[in-house]
Amino acid sequence: MLATPGNQPLYRQIAADLWNRIRTGTLRAGEQMPNETALSEEFSVNRLTVRQAVAELQRVGAVEIRRGIGTFVTEPPDLIEVVSMLPVRAQQSDSTHDALSARGPSAVSGEPLRSVIEQVESFGLASGVDAAVAARHLDSGPADIYRLDTTMIRDGRPWILNSYWLPSDFAAAAEHLPQYGLVVHALKLGLGFDLHYRWRAFSASAADFDEAARLKVAAGSPLLVRDGVTAVADGRAAFFVRRRMRGDTAKFVLRYAE
Amino acid sequence: MLATPGNQPLYRQIAADLWNRIRTGTLRAGEQMPNETALSEEFSVNRLTVRQAVAELQRVGAVEIRRGIGTFVTEPPDLIEVVSMLPVRAQQSDSTHDALSARGPSAVSGEPLRSVIEQVESFGLASGVDAAVAARHLDSGPADIYRLDTTMIRDGRPWILNSYWLPSDFAAAAEHLPQYGLVVHALKLGLGFDLHYRWRAFSASAADFDEAARLKVAAGSPLLVRDGVTAVADGRAAFFVRRRMRGDTAKFVLRYAE
DNA sequence: TAGTGGTCTAGACCACACC
DNA sequence: GTGTGGTCTAGACCACTAG
Structure with a gap:
């Protein structure tokens, strides 16, 4: 009653x-x-x-x-904290990947993550509205931008959906991905680029049907979205990336030096 | 068909x-x-x-x-970008508030925001699990921590839900809030504290029934959550704060200096 | 008042997981 | 098989908004 x-x-x-x-x-x-x-x-x-x-x-x-x-x-989900230190004079790469490979000052709460691999879902010339937006972020024309979609697999399960938009001379990262496991590693180790952040942005959105299917959550579930542009040493943009992950299992932490 | x-x-x-x-x-x-x-x-x-x-x-x-x-x-919602510059040698305050008052390098996309006010929902000694968690973040015992819940109103509509946990000597911010409009202003201008970030964290969650009612969204809607600890000049923690806002209308941008 | 979405019922049958 | 949640129907009535 x-x-x-x-x-x-x-x-x-x-x-x-x-x-x-x-x-x-x-x-x-x-x-x-x-x-x-x-x-x-x-x-x-x-x-x-x-x-x-x-x-x-x-x-x-x-x-x-x-x-x-x-x-x-529901039992409290096991939250994964991706920690990065600030200020960073020369952010050498990508905190997500660094945290995953668990070296340097970045770390993930609890034990370090093993067996995180990035898997290509699709790759090709970018087009449409997305390409135009990416072009704006990348300071280039929309004609020569490639789009690479990947899924990060953690402990055998889909964890983060990534969409990269790359100018043509960075697009080779897609070919090297199988060898290096992560896009950023392919760019750094495979192609020898020196990467650093230009900007990062955080927002939240509801999972659409495609995202829901790929992450195995219900449509409309909260996703944490992290956009950003990473550049190379001379300042040129290497890629614009959008990462989406389950909101209840991911947390980005920014620590400020005292 | x-x-x-x-x-x-x-x-x-x-x-x-x-x-x-x-x-x-x-x-x-x-x-x-x-x-x-x-x-x-x-x-x-x-x-x-x-x-x-x-x-x-x-x-x-x-x-x-x-x-x-x-x-x-649905028409594309009007996104509000809260931008802050990094690295910050001495982050003088809180990017959210700075962006809202639209001065300094922080800014909000489009026209600067007007008439943002923080309204007290409740205030009192903290207790329970939350108090213990806050105590850990604040490097103090759980006995003397106050909890201040506020709603930020923007253009007359509820925008961000805030929960502050403050050691007793910072709790006077609650009294000064009506005069200064924003908690951080109360601490800086009212009480003369010099604030800077210790850490910030981003995650996403589904709106619970209370949050949904206060933000006037459906229960389960995606919220962007920003936690953090802000300290004073000598390094002591001034407060632990959790902010929750509609995921589709808020975005935090971190720009890295070249 | 007319039109829209919101709630609720009673009952049927299906699909999946475990034993 | 048994028990669980998942889908679907037909029909009724309610609550809100606009003109």
Whole structure:
């Protein structure tokens, strides 16, 4: 039974009720919730109404639904912190990659990450609106820009979706990728470029259908987005990159020197 | 009628179909979609099935549903870029606030923001798990930490939710807030502190019910989260802050000096 | 008042995971 | 097979917004 009659729709009251059980510990992390039929009887509502409530709890990340098994209170995800130090006089490369290869001052919380590999999804001449935007970031014409899409695989699972836009003389990174594992390594070790940040930007977005499928999350899930332009020693832009990853498992930390 | 029979559920095929119409420009930004009854007749499915499809499009941000009016293809939101320069030898304050007051090298894309004010939601001694976490960030015991919750209002609308954890000698900022408008101004101008970054971190999360209500978005919407610790000149931590804002309207840019 | 989306029901059947 | 969540229907009524 529902304690609060309220003006809220039924499914929202039910969601609030269940949410309270989770907050107060009546339902604990990892614990299985009563099944939908049981809940619909408990609250004396149709099963669809319960489903609406549970779906909201899923979207806010309070519960995890495993088809054919049951619904469980979410356990805190293992967060991966990518740390970089600031100010950086000469940022030699890319903090994500550095953190992943776990050398230098950058590090990832907990044990260092192993077996992170970047996999080519597609490669070719860029076109359309994206190419024009990239061209602006890269201080070049849109005609000669290549687009490289990759997926970073961590512990065998898709972790970060990357889209690179590269002027033609940097595009060879795509060929060298299989050998070096990561795009930045291909540019540094394979092609001998000295890379440093020009700018980085953080935002958040809802996963579209494609991103959702590739990251194996629900469409609309929060993604952390990191855009940026990396340049070579003489100041020329080497690439514009957009990285997208699950918001609940990634965190970028910037430490400032005292 | 649906072109692709596919193994996908009906509502997903319908969502994909509508999504294609939007991508290809058959349905243009700002345009009103056919209403649910019309769509259910067009696809020969129940209205609920159409609703499920449209709900997904709403979650990925492709359409905007206005109750009592109709469903419209989303127009690109006006993004607010908060820019800060790096490296910063002595980061004098907080880039968010600086950008908002639009002075110095920090700036916000487009015209400078006016009438941004920070409003107290609650204030008191911190407790529970949060207090313990904050204490760790602040290098102090959890007993003497105050928590200040505020909402930043921009153009009359809620924009950023802030939670500050402050050691007792910085907590007076709460009293001075009404006079100075922003917490950081209260600390700098009101109390004379010289503030600088210790660290900042970016992540993304789904709006919980409280956040959703306060920001007037749907529960589960993507939020950009920026955590950080700001210290005073002698290195002591002044506060730990967590800011949450709509992911689709905020972007933090870090520019690196050449 | 007319048109739109929002909520809810009762019941059916399907798909998946585990035993 | 049994139990779980996933999809879909037909139909009803409610709540909001605009003219």
